[in-house]
Amino acid sequence: MALNDFSIPRSVIWKDESISLLNQQNIPHVTEYLDLTTxxxxxxxxxxxxxxxxxxxxxxxxxGLALAALQDSSETIEEFKLTIKKKRDYLASSRPTAVNLFWALDRLVACIADVKSINEGKTRIVQEAIQIQIEDEKVCRLIGEHALSVFNDGDRIMTICNAGSIATAKYGTALAPFYLAKEQNKELKVFACETRPVLQGSRLTTWELMQAGVDVTLITDNMAAHTIKSKNISAIIVGADRIAANGDTANKIGTFNLALLANAFNIPFYVAAPLSTFDPSIANGEQIPIEERNPKEVTELNGVQIAPEGVKVFNPAFDVTPNNLIAGIITEKGIISDNYQEEITQLFNR
Incomplete structure (x- = not known):
């Protein structure tokens, strides 16, 4: 079955003067695209x-920075560049952990360093943003091809959160091999953890894999150990939000649990991520900032209070898996393992 024979949903569509954005808050009940203009x-x-x-x-x-550039009314190139830098800092303040956010914004700022006119600057920023999306689609397919090489026909594989098509330009990272397996008529069964408290696994991963006809089974997070044992799980694969220079990996809360279980059951635990997710400036996982989110994500479910009023809540959005629990980090340039410090350095020099 060719990839175009089934639906791979897309999350971000550029429309010249606006962004059409899949509203992932409303999935799976409503498929809604928002029109973002500011x-x-x-x-x-x-x-x-x-x-x-x-x-x-x-x-x-x-x-978003491209929109800001197009809408800017600066009169000099110096004023334009200053405005872009301020808008960059504003957008960067939206989330603290995902390094791709800063990487993409900094790449756009850098691309106008030598421009001589405002029109040239606007054009270059838009083109660079489009290029980032094009590159990500290619990167995700390469990650999928490398990841598929470590799985066998009939494998049962566990994942958490959503590292799929709607989390990228297309295909995803951790979910990419499942789309490519479908294309090649290979049978891979996916077991998706629900991913409390925002339920990205149950709402998003199951939804997008079902759109593509991939065999997916939903479990709650606390069923993982029993499922690995009773369903003969072959491997675990997850995405990443930031990878330190030594290979320590920040990903959605609950990922560390799965890495520990993989170690206990002696099955491989893989991280799938593009080079843009690596942050060589951070030596190890202890230096990765961990976002803490609104307590209501834990005390409420669909707006209904499920915990006692006033209870104290600890709600980190991410945890860090140490490199010694990771069997391999799958990138667009191949799979690295063992001496992550050295191999990550080599990745950026290839």
Whole structure:
């Protein structure tokens, strides 16, 4: 079955003067695309998880900065560059952990460093944002091809959160091999953890895989150990929001749990991520900032209070998996393992 024979949903679409954004808050009940026309609307979409997934956040932020550039009324190139820098800082404040956000924004700022006119600057920013999205689609397919090489026909694989098509330009990272397996008529069964408290696994991963006809089974997060044992799970694959220079990986809360379980059951635990998710400036996972979110995400479910009023809440959005629990990090340039410090350095020199 060719990829175009089934639906791979897209999350971010550039429309020259606006952004059409899949509202991931309303999935699976409503498939709604928002029309974003201002940088403030883009900031809100990122901060409130209307868009999520590190690559998709970066792409959306890039298009948000492109909107800001097109709408700018500066009279001098110096004033234009200063405005772009301020809008960059504003968009960067929307989420603290996903490094793709800063990577994409900084790439756009850098691309206008030598421009001589405002029109040239606007054109270059738009073109660079579009190029980031094009590159991400190619990167995700390469990640999928490398990831598929470590799985066998008939494998049962567990994942958490959503590192799929709607978290990227297309295909996803951790979910990319499942789309490519479908294309090649290989049978991979996916077991998706629900991913409390915002339920990205149950709402998003199951939805998009079902759109594509991929065999997916939903479990609650606390069923993972029993499921690995009783369903003969072959491997675990997850995405990443930031990877430190030594390979320590920040991903959605609950990922560390799965890495520990993989180690206990002696099955491989893989991280799938593009080079843009690596942050060589951070030595190890202890230096990765962990976002803490609104307590209502834990105390409420669909707006209904499920916990006692006034209870104290700890709600980190991410955890960090140490490199020694990771069997391999799958990138667009191949799979690295063992000495992550050295191999990550080599990745950026290839």
């Amino acid at each position: 940088v403030e609307e883009v900031w809100d979409a990122i901060q409130t998880l209307k868009v999520r997934g590190a690559p998709a956040i970066g792409i959306t932020a890039a298009f």
